[in-house]
Structures are given as C-alpha cells and as structure tokens.
Amino acid sequence: MKFSLSSFFLLALAAESTVASSWFSKAAYNKWHETELERWLSDNNVPYPTPADRKDLENLVKSNWDAKVTRPYADWEPAQLQSYLKAKGTDVKKGTESNKQTLVSQVQGLWHESADTASNSYNSVKDWIFDGWTDSQLKSFLDRHDIPVPQPRKRDTMLAAARSNYESVAKKLNEAAHYPGDWLYESWSESDLKEFLDERGVPVPQPSTRDKLIASVRRNSRLSAVKAKESVASASSSAKAAKESLSDALLDSWSDSKIKEWADSNGIKVPQGSKRNELIALARKHRDTLTGDKIASSASSAYGAATSNVQDQYNSMTGSAQSKGDDAFNEAIASWSDSRLKAFLDARGVPVPQGGKKDELVKQVRLNKHKAATGFSAWTFDTWTTENLRKWLGTQNNKAAKKAGASRDELFKQAQDSYASASKSGGSGYASVTSYLASATGAAKDTSFDTWSDSDLKSYLDSYGVPNYQGSNTNELKAMARRNANYFRYGTSTPHDTFFGRLQGGAQWVFDQLKIGVSSGRQSAGYEAERASDAVKEGATTATHAAGEAAQKVGDRAKEEL
Numbered sequence: 058m059k060f061s062l063s064s065f066f067l068l069a070l071a072a073e074s075t076v077a078s079s080w081f082s083k084a085a086y087n088k089w090h091e092t093e094l095e096r097w098l099s100d101n102n103v104p105y106p107t108p109a110d111r112k113d114l115e116n117l118v119k120s121n122w123d124a125k126v127t128r129p130y131a132d133w134e135p136a137q138l139q140s141y142l143k144a145k146g147t148d149v150k151k152g153t154e155s156n157k158q159t160l161v162s163q164v165q166g167l168w169h170e171s172a173d174t175a176s177n178s179y180n181s182v183k184d185w186i187f188d189g190w191t192d193s194q195l196k197s198f199l200d201r202h203d204i205p206v207p208q209p210r211k212r213d214t215m216l217a218a219a220r221s222n223y224e225s226v227a228k229k230l231n232e233a234a235h236y237p238g239d240w241l242y243e244s245w246s247e248s249d250l251k252e253f254l255d256e257r258g259v260p261v262p263q264p265s266t267r268d269k270l271i272a273s274v275r276r277n278s279r280l281s282a283v284k285a286k287e288s289v290a291s292a293s294s295s296a297k298a299a300k301e302s303l304s305d306a307l308l309d310s311w312s313d314s315k316i317k318e319w320a321d322s323n324g325i326k327v328p329q330g331s332k333r334n335e336l337i338a339l340a341r342k343h344r345d346t347l348t349g350d351k352i353a354s355s356a357s358s359a360y361g362a363a364t365s366n367v368q369d370q371y372n373s374m375t376g377s378a379q380s381k382g383d384d385a386f387n388e389a390i391a392s393w394s395d396s397r398l399k400a401f402l403d404a405r406g407v408p409v410p411q412g413g414k415k416d417e418l419v420k421q422v423r424l425n426k427h428k429a430a431t432g433f434s435a436w437t438f439d440t441w442t443t444e445n446l447r448k449w450l451g452t453q454n455n456k457a458a459k460k461a462g463a464s465r466d467e468l469f470k471q472a473q474d475s476y477a478s479a480s481k482s483g484g485s486g487y488a489s490v491t492s493y494l495a496s497a498t499g500a501a502k503d504t505s506f507d508t509w510s511d512s513d514l515k516s517y518l519d520s521y522g523v524p525n526y527q528g529s530n531t532n533e534l535k536a537m538a539r540r541n542a543n544y545f546r547y548g549t550s551t552p553h554d555t556f557f558g559r560l561q562g563g564a565q566w567v568f569d570q571l572k573i574g575v576s577s578g579r580q581s582a583g584y585e586a587e588r589a590s591d592a593v594k595e596g597a598t599t600a601t602h603a604a605g606e607a608a609q610k611v612g613d614r615a616k617e618e619l
Contacts, residue, residue, distance in 0.1 A: 085179035085235070086118045093236040094118050100272040101125045126179070127172035129280065130164045138164050170283065178279055182235065183223040187216055188282040189253060195219055197244040202226045242271050248427040250274050251548070255427065257281050261547055264404070264437075265429040308340055316340050389544050390422050394522035398422055401545055404430040426548040433494050438472045440542055442508055446472050452493060453479075465513045506535045506542075514538050521545075 086094065094114040098105045103121050105114060124131045130138060138160035139149050145167045153159040178185060187195065195215040199206055204226075206218045227234035242250065250270035254261050259277050261270070311319070316336045320327050325343050327336065390398065398418035399409045405428045410417050438446060446468040450458035457463055457471040479490040506514060514534040521541050529537070 084119065084122065085176060086115060086122070089115075089118075089235050090233045092238070093233045096238060097236050100276045122176070123172075127175045128165065128168075130168065131161055133161075133164075135160055142167070179236070182237065183220045185279050185282040186223075186237065186241070187219045188285065189257070189278060190219075194245065194249065201244055202229075237275070239268065239271050242274065245271075247429055248425070251429045252427040255547065261429055264433055270429055308337060386426060386544060386548075387423060389541060390419055392522055392524060393419075393422075393541075394520065397521050397545065400434070400436045401425075404434050404436060428548065430546070433476070433491055436473075436545075437476070437494055438469055439545070440506070441469070441472070443468060443513070449493070450475065453490075465509075466516050506538045509535070509538070 086097070089097070091111045091114060094111070094117075095105065097118055098114065098121075101121065103117060103125075105117050130141065133141075135155050135157050138157070139154065141164050142149055142160070147163065147167060150159060150163070190198075192210075192212055192215065195212070196210060198204075199215060199218055199222075202222065204218050204222045206215055224234050227237065227240075230240055232238055232240045247267055247270060250267070250273075251261055251265075253274050254270070254277065257277065259273060259281075261273065308316075313333055313336055316339075317327055319340065320336075320343075323343065325339065327339065331339070390401075393401075395415055395418060398415070398421075401422050402409050402418070402425065405425055407421060407425050407428065410421065413421075438449070441449070443465045446465065447458050447463075450468065450471055453475045455471055455475055457468055460467075476490060479487045506517075509517070511531055511534060514531070514537075517538055518534070518541070523537060523541060
C-alpha cells in the first residue's frame, strides 16, 4: 500500500499535537541510557571519548543540546539563515548579509517553536518518529512485530497502532526507546532510507553506509515532521481564506435589490437611501450571525462542489509531479556514456553486467536510483577543482602535481589512477588514502562549478556523453554540469519535487481547485454560484494574494536545508 500524500494532508489538517506537555524541569536526555546518549552524539557529529561514564556523556549532550535541538539554526551558514528570513517575509538588515551573529539573532526572533516545545518533543519520540513513514513501511513494521490492525488498514489506524505498541516492541527486543536505535529501521532498505532523505531535500552523505543513512533519517525526522505540519497549516489557512473570499465574491455579485431581499428575509432593517457599498457592508456585518444565510449556503454549495473530488485530484497532481521527476532522471541517464552508467552502479555496489548493452545498464541505473553510494571510488574526484586535484596528487608524490600547465582532465586521470593503484595494493597505503579522502572530500569538491572554465565544463559534460552544449553560455554549462553531477552522485537531482515541494503547492492548489470547482459546481450551487465564479475570476484578489503568499512561503521553506 503506497503512502498517499493527500491522506497525510487531510489527516494533518485535522490532527492535534500530542507532544508531551510536562517538562518537570528536567531535560529529556536525563533519563536516556548510555547507548542513547552515545547515539545522539554520534548522529549529531559530536565527538565523545571512549570509554566514558554516563555523566560525561550527559554533560556533552547538554552542552550541545541548545545548538542541535532548540536552536538548530545556530549551526546554519549565512545563506541558510538568509533563506529562512526570506521565507518569513523579513528583509536582511543592510550590511549584515554575511554577519552570522546578526543573522542568527534575526532568525531567533522568528523561530517557529520555543525551546521547551522542541525539548519536550523528545519526551515522547513515538508521537513523531513514524510521521514520515510510508504506508508500506508502517505495514512492514506492524507485521514484523505481530501487531494486529483492524481491516481495512488505513494510515491513521496503522499510525495509532505503531505508536501505542512502540515501547512494548522496544522492551521485547531489549532495546532503548527514548532515542531509538537501528532496530526501528530493520525493515527499511538502504534505498528506503535514501528516498526519505531525498524527498525532504536532505543532502545524503556520500559515500554512505547504512548506519550513516539511519543516523541522518533519525536526526532529521522530528524537524521534518514539524515542517510538514507548518506546510499543511499554511495550506489550510489559505483554503479557509479562499472559502471566505468565495462568499465575498458571491455577495459582490448580487444586485442591490437582491441584497435588500436577503435583508428583509432575515429581519434586517435597511436604512432608506442606502448606497451599494452600505448595503454590502450591512450584509457582511450580519451574515455570520444569522441562520438561513443564503450567501453562506450558496457559497458552501459552490465550495463543496469545488472540493468534492479533492483527494482524487490531489493524488493525480502529486503523482504527476513525481512522474515528471522520474522522467527527467530517465531522460538524463539515457544520454550517459557506458562508463558513467557503470560507475554509477559500481559506486553503489551493484554488480555491473559484463558485456552488458547500454539498455541493460540504463535499466539497472533506474532500478537503483535511490541507492546510496557505499564507498570511495576512482570517481570520488569527479567534481574536484584543479587546485584540489593537484594538492591531492602532491600528497601521493605524483609528478603531475608539479607539471606546469597540466589540464584538469590530465590531473583527474592521474588522481583516478593513483587511487586505483592504492586500492589494488590495500594495506596501510590504502588506509592512508581513504583517511585523506574522508577529511578532504567535503572541502575539495566544487558542486557549484563556479571556478571551472568553459573548456573544463565542456570536457566534464563530454564524460557524460551530454550532447548539444555547443552555443551554450557559461551559466548554462554550469547548470548542465550541476544537474548531471547531482544525478550521478545522489540518483536524483537536488530535489525540486521533495516531500515539502509537493506540499508547497497546497495553498495555491486548494484555491485553484476552488476556482475550478465553481465551474463544475454551478448546477448544484445555482445562479449564485455562476455569478460567484465570474466574481472570483475578476475580483477575488484577497484570497488570491493569501493563497499565493502562503504557497510562496511554504515553497521557500521547502527549499531550506533541514
């Protein structure tokens, strides 16, 4: 059973927060087991001594808790901080664009939850840890632990069953439940883990292992759930604004005599000589307090017609977006060279068909598009700059490092050969190489391609077999390089169609469906709905702005890193 985004959307609109409300002046980690303290430190890349007693571990968690949980933005780069401020509709103070301290201060004033709320959430992990799971993942968890669920298995009942049995399952397995270990994800494949992160726009550590993937999923699960609820709340608010605007538009479409007739039928005195704007103001003043309100009932009819098939249409819309993302990936890899396709599979530990034809290679890449890279390879240097390739070769005493005028292609080939030689010989030499790569990769790779020359960019695209770049300007070449590099490295492009991306259109989508539904609901809503349709198209600017603004804000938030 596939996870229905619309089901999440509808459930989240009606859901109430179940986060524990009592703090008891104690931090959640005070009751954690030593292994949970170590796990949290490891997940958040905080080094800790081994062995260490519980008190030392707890103090380490305490000293990092504020930055990692209650004020995660404190670790953000200036660009991320600026992005958050923009999403909140706040201008960055002039002259402080690169001043991290000032930016952090601004973000702090707008942050969406209090320190207590963030900390309290860890008193009851079960309330949010399952939120991002697909229906099939929930079903696998329940089946694996023999947890019965009434038929038909709906998402809300499976979530309730998983949450209510979470602690008993942990106890049965003799595992800690306050900050769960890898046991919780036993039924998840590595592709499932990577897909979870891909959909939420979380950069997947490359190369990666199953343990690293689980750590990243666990670390990002809570903030992911919070952001999803924020997205849904924005869409809900816009849906309400759109409905109210339909009533306003319908009222605006009535003639003066129609308004007077309505006022008479509801016992409202209309002053003699009232002008149209006074009649409309009078009707708006009384419409929400009266029964038998024809405006409200007519608007409700039109709104009901607009949203009667909302789930099917939303499923169709999100399914189409996912399909387009897959089509873009498939289109890209179809033009890749055989060597690129084989390297993609090799980096993920997927056996490469010997003598396989290109169609077979493409098929295998498609099947493994969510699988994470499992280790270093000769392709680790793929996006390294010329300067860093030269520096790396220098550590290997390679003559190319000192060769004047050596091209990037030449340095790249030498780096690949040097790695292959170390990998083949193994031992301490190879250990030294991988140790260097682990510490240098993040700083060495240039995923923006900003420092690359046009000739290097074209050569890089040639390695993919990307055609038709002739005549492209530098920015277009960089965009093509980034797109293919991201597909090669992550299996998916830097996600536009993330989980939040699919929610980001929620506000505008609801309003669009409302306008579409006015047309399909005219027969049931009658003459008033038809007039309202015209008025919505022509003058319902309030709801349009509200929906548009909410959609933009949600979209911007979706682009932020978790």
